[in-house]
Amino acid sequence: PNSMYPPDPRDSCTCAWTCCTREATRSRPCARAPPARAKVMFGLLCATKSAATSDPDMCLCVKSRLEDAIDIFWNDLMVFTETIFEDQRNLTLGHVVGTVAELGELGERPRRFLFRWWRARILVHFLPFDRSVFGMMKDPMWWLFTAVSLVPLYGIRVVFFAVLLALILAGSPPDEYQLVSYIIGFKGSQFVSSGIIQACVAAVKYYLCVHPGGTHTCDVDGPGANQDLGSGLVDFMGSIVLTWVAFLWLPYSSRSAGKREAVDSSEDEEERNMQPTGRCCCAPYDPEKGGRLGGLLGYDVLCFLLSCVFWVTLTFLDASHARPGGQPATPVSVEDMLHDSTTWQGHTAIFWARVFYALLAFPFVVFLIPGLNSILTHTTATGYNANGLCVPYMLRPAPDEPDK
Numbered sequence: 001p002n003s004m005y006p007p008d009p010r011d012s013c014t015c016a017w018t019c020c021t022r023e024a025t026r027s028r029p030c031a032r033a034p035p036a037r038a039k040v041m042f043g044l045l046c047a048t049k050s051a052a053t054s055d056p057d058m059c060l061c062v063k064s065r066l067e068d069a070i071d072i073f074w075n076d077l078m079v080f081t082e083t084i085f086e087d088q089r090n091l092t093l094g095h096v097v098g099t100v101a102e103l104g105e106l107g108e109r110p111r112r113f114l115f116r117w118w119r120a121r122i123l124v125h126f127l128p129f130d131r132s133v134f135g136m137m138k139d140p141m142w143w144l145f146t147a148v149s150l151v152p153l154y155g156i157r158v159v160f161f162a163v164l165l166a167l168i169l170a171g172s173p174p175d176e177y178q179l180v181s182y183i184i185g186f187k188g189s190q191f192v193s194s195g196i197i198q199a200c201v202a203a204v205k206y207y208l209c210v211h212p213g214g215t216h217t218c219d220v221d222g223p224g225a226n227q228d229l230g231s232g233l234v235d236f237m238g239s240i241v242l243t244w245v246a247f248l249w250l251p252y253s254s255r256s257a258g259k260r261e262a263v264d265s266s267e268d269e270e271e272r273n274m275q276p277t278g279r280c281c282c283a284p285y286d287p288e289k290g291g292r293l294g295g296l297l298g299y300d301v302l303c304f305l306l307s308c309v310f311w312v313t314l315t316f317l318d319a320s321h322a323r324p325g326g327q328p329a330t331p332v333s334v335e336d337m338l339h340d341s342t343t344w345q346g347h348t349a350i351f352w353a354r355v356f357y358a359l360l361a362f363p364f365v366v367f368l369i370p371g372l373n374s375i376l377t378h379t380t381a382t383g384y385n386a387n388g389l390c391v392p393y394m395l396r397p398a399p400d401e402p403d404k
Helices: 014-025 036-052 060-092 098-106 115-126 140-149 153-167 175-210 229-253 256-260 267-274 293-319 332-338 346-357 362-366 372-377
Strands: 380-383 391-393
Touching: 036 060, 115 140, 115 380, 115 391, 140 153, 153 175, 153 229, 175 229, 175 293, 175 346, 175 362, 175 372, 229 293, 229 346, 293 332, 293 346, 293 362
Parallel strands: none
Antiparallel strands: 380 391
């Protein structure tokens, strides 16, 4: 559209225009007209949809689904841009703390070697509020924590993320952005460590355990053969249990971007009065927190169930000798399958079930793209300062370059 006036109700972008104006005026209920940026965003939306569906040979069903996907993403983008605008407005008006030094001093300094001190040390190195990924790469402790988070053996990865979740929840109430980032980071590490890395290790082990003449030692040094069942189950079950523990805490989380408020405003008081009344651990209940993450968690449950079916199928094939070659096929009972799970074939079955489940976690990796996390989950980036307090994310200013 070439006009900035509201579109005809029959236009395909009407729904998007309504959402744009609603999000643009949500924080100003007395506004009589949407701001200019809402009109600009509406024009960009229609131009994007027109360009994406301009192919005359595109199927009508594909075209409709593509338009719906663009509308959904654009609604999330509008929420994100309005959040950024309000944050910048509050910063300009002096309602919030605006420097890295001031954010770093917020909170009470913990006593050395107590729990709060160790918590602050770990979180400020692994989840700092004032460093980008390039800044964190200069920190040896960040490399150590990252390496530990990618070790799939003996449940090390799950134990690390269990400790990390406990430290985040110790903030009471935990921060919404940190819980969302925890879920996405945890599933992303599962895709890399239990998926990509273990699949590559399995390929190498299969190559080494198969020898000329049709002999093999895969029952001794094959993929998953020498790994105990307990550690495999810890990694397999922990990958979904910790995810849902963090997700169930989301409605009780807080938005720690407000931790830097310098003065109380009437808008903030009105927002607090509009919060739901349900509480847990002195935290209000808000089911809308997390954005579209709930749908992704539903997908994760489906993937877990498919992985369990895959695991049971492999165990059944081994216990009943249903694979070609070897012993004749025989009826199998639950006791036979439980016994088979303690053999090297059973260890291999749980190994491949873990790989299968981890590779299905790829959609979570998309959320790791910088900026996309905040847009789709409606959260504001935060991090931890040296006192262990969760504060808004703000990069340190670049040092002045010397005059040439």
